[in-house]
Amino acid sequence: MSIKTRRIGPCFAAEVEGVDLRTPLSPEEIAAIHAGMDEYAVLVFHDQIIDDEQQLAYTRCLGEMEHAIGTSLRAPDEYRLPTTFADVSNLDKDNKVFARDDRRRLFAIGNRLWHSDSSFKVVPAKYSILHARSVPSKGGNTEFAHMPAAYDALDAATKAEIADLICEHSQMYSRQQIGFFDFTDEERARFAPVRQRLVRTHPSTGRTSLYLSSHAGAIVGWPVPEARIFLRDLVEHATQRQFVYAHRWTVGDLVMWDNRQTMHRARPFPAHEPRDMRRTTLVGDGPTAAQVA
Numbered sequence: 001m002s003i004k005t006r007r008i009g010p011c012f013a014a015e016v017e018g019v020d021l022r023t024p025l026s027p028e029e030i031a032a033i034h035a036g037m038d039e040y041a042v043l044v045f046h047d048q049i050i051d052d053e054q055q056l057a058y059t060r061c062l063g064e065m066e067h068a069i070g071t072s073l074r075a076p077d078e079y080r081l082p083t084t085f086a087d088v089s090n091l092d093k094d095n096k097v098f099a100r101d102d103r104r105r106l107f108a109i110g111n112r113l114w115h116s117d118s119s120f121k122v123v124p125a126k127y128s129i130l131h132a133r134s135v136p137s138k139g140g141n142t143e144f145a146h147m148p149a150a151y152d153a154l155d156a157a158t159k160a161e162i163a164d165l166i167c168e169h170s171q172m173y174s175r176q177q178i179g180f181f182d183f184t185d186e187e188r189a190r191f192a193p194v195r196q197r198l199v200r201t202h203p204s205t206g207r208t209s210l211y212l213s214s215h216a217g218a219i220v221g222w223p224v225p226e227a228r229i230f231l232r233d234l235v236e237h238a239t240q241r242q243f244v245y246a247h248r249w250t251v252g253d254l255v256m257w258d259n260r261q262t263m264h265r266a267r268p269f270p271a272h273e274p275r276d277m278r279r280t281t282l283v284g285d286g287p288t289a290a291q292v293a
């Protein structure tokens with residue numbers, strides 16, 4: 001079968017047909033998927049009823065994986081999935097829905113802010129691959145915003161101003177925005193900020209992008225409140241509807257996005273309903289900025 005893509009978003013995002021992710025892909029299919037990611041930044045595959053092993057095999061055929069160890073508030077003995085997965089569900093180890101005030105749930109609600117995955121790591125994520133195993137009766141969409149288009153639409157003065165800016169990213173900054181402050185000393189150390197460029201160039205397409213994320217909470221050399229409001233204005237600009245594709249999930253959907261050229265966010269859904277979403281992630285090509293020694 002040959003791979004077909006059809007654009008479904010405003011200026012990016014495509015649906016893919018003609019791939020069966022239960023079986024190993026040919027080198028031609030793998031090349032077509034990378035080319036599709038470069039061109040569309042978000043690829044949607046429907047009707048992929050796969051298990052963890054099949055999701056891992058598919059992810060590994062595209063590149064080196066990132067591990068999700070120590071990135072949430074789950075203790076090591078509370079993991080529901082192997083650490084090769086980011087558990088994006090609202091479920092505990094026994095597949096029970098978290099209580100409304102569970103700390104792990106409140107931390108995970110940070111995913112409802114626009115972000116780019118693992119921008120809080122020195123080497124941030126390349127592709128994220130999210131598979132829907134169970135979905136709520138309503139809500140729970142995932143929205144994506146296209147950062148090259150958002151960059152292109154900036155005026156020349158703003159492009160010049162941001163060209164060399166460096167931001168500091170931490171999961172504490174994103175959680176502070178939603179009023180979550182209660183971190184332990186161990187968590188504060190684990191979530192220490194890292195540096196990322198605010199503007200980046202895509203290695204394959206050569207296009208320039210804004211590199212924004214809710215985890216960005218400071219700009220090196222700027223007063224914090226001025227940096228925060230500046231970043232907030234940029235996020236507001238970059239997430240205007242003409243740059244956004246909203247995905248409505250069906251069980252078996254697998255959605256892949258390129259974190260180097262998109263932001264995304266989860267949308268709300270009924271708190272007592274299970275939503276079992278499992279993410280595998282490819283590690284990026286390297287740091288975007290030098291770190292402080």
Ligand code: OGA
Pocket residue numbers: 088111117128130140141142143264265266267277279
């Ligand atoms: C993620 C994420 C959004 C969602 O998997 O990285 O942010 O809708 N998911 O679950």
Ligand code: MN
Pocket residue numbers: 111115116117264
């Ligand atoms: Mn995410």
